[in-house]
Amino acid sequence: MGLRIMDDIHAPTVSSGPTSQPTANGTSPKQSLRDLIAQKDDLEAELSALSSVLDSHGVNMNTSLTTIDGFPRADIDVAQIRTTRARIIRLKNDHKALMSKLEDAVHEQFATGKQEGLPTNGAMSRTSMNETIASRPAAPVLEPAFAKVNAVVPGSPAEQAGMRAGDRVVKFGSVDCTNHERLSKVAEVVQQNENRPIAVKVLRVASAVSASQAQDLRLTPRRNWGGRGLLGCHLVPV
Structure with a gap:
């Protein structure tokens, strides 16, 4: 225990x-x-x-x-x-x-x-x-993440877009930390943009001691890629 x-x-x-x-x-x-x-x-x-x-x-x-x-x-x-x-x-x-x-x-x-x-x-x-x-410029502060990528299926639209397990999602189309509503808005964006690219921004940490780096991805939801769903990844709220 x-x-x-x-x-x-x-x-x-x-x-x-x-x-x-x-x-x-x-x-x-x-x-x-x-x-x-x-x-x-x-x-x-x-x-x-x-x-x-x-x-x-x-x-x-x-x-x-x-x-x-x-x-x-x-x-x-x-x-x-x-x-x-x-x-x-x-x-x-x-x-x-x-x-x-x-x-x-x-x-x-x-x-x-x-x-x-x-x-x-x-x-x-x-x-x-x-x-x-x-007024000297300071280093930019990254936006807060609202979701984590738990898994990415090989050959899926998510993998082809460059998404990786462990990525933290800060922007998914028009969805961010202020309006995702426990990821329900992400599902809406996916359904509304089948076969159309969605701009996605994620934070990625290369190692346990390195800082997060922002990555801009283009994710296109689609069917018939060989797996379930339109993305081929599993997101959880953070």
Whole structure:
């Protein structure tokens, strides 16, 4: 019999504050504005990648990882999700501390007349310098999935479209996480588009440690392909 666990399994405990370590003499070396901006971009890119890992499981930072009886859910990788959440919390703390450093660095650059890593403009105000940093594009955040592909039949329309078992569906024609109604709308789209291609977007994880990658597919429902149904795949809600 499985071991019952605490209800707060989905809320890992981590220390607050930045995870970077000071130098041997107890002080951190002063960093240039360019270096701080590069660190900000790297942090935001990693946060986006980690968010896509959660999306691939159909969970967020607050989704319960236990059943109603208090046991770990069997349909998701609880250990990976807890590790990912803990890392996200640490990186968000790092990001908050880094933004404070960036603000100080911008003020110092403005005061000394140096604008390293920013457009050279003697009339540029302190506010516009802050806005320049804040407006730098962050890595895109992937849409949440609403269904998982449990199985794909060889030779089926789903396989020919490139769909794989384990894929997480984020878009199926006009259907997404906001309107799928426990996948009933997916069935409607399939019936309405027999022998016509449907645009499908899925999230695919190459390995347990890699982030999800979005894949755009063209799936054409059809009969007489040698198996049951119009797709040849099994979808379950997440």
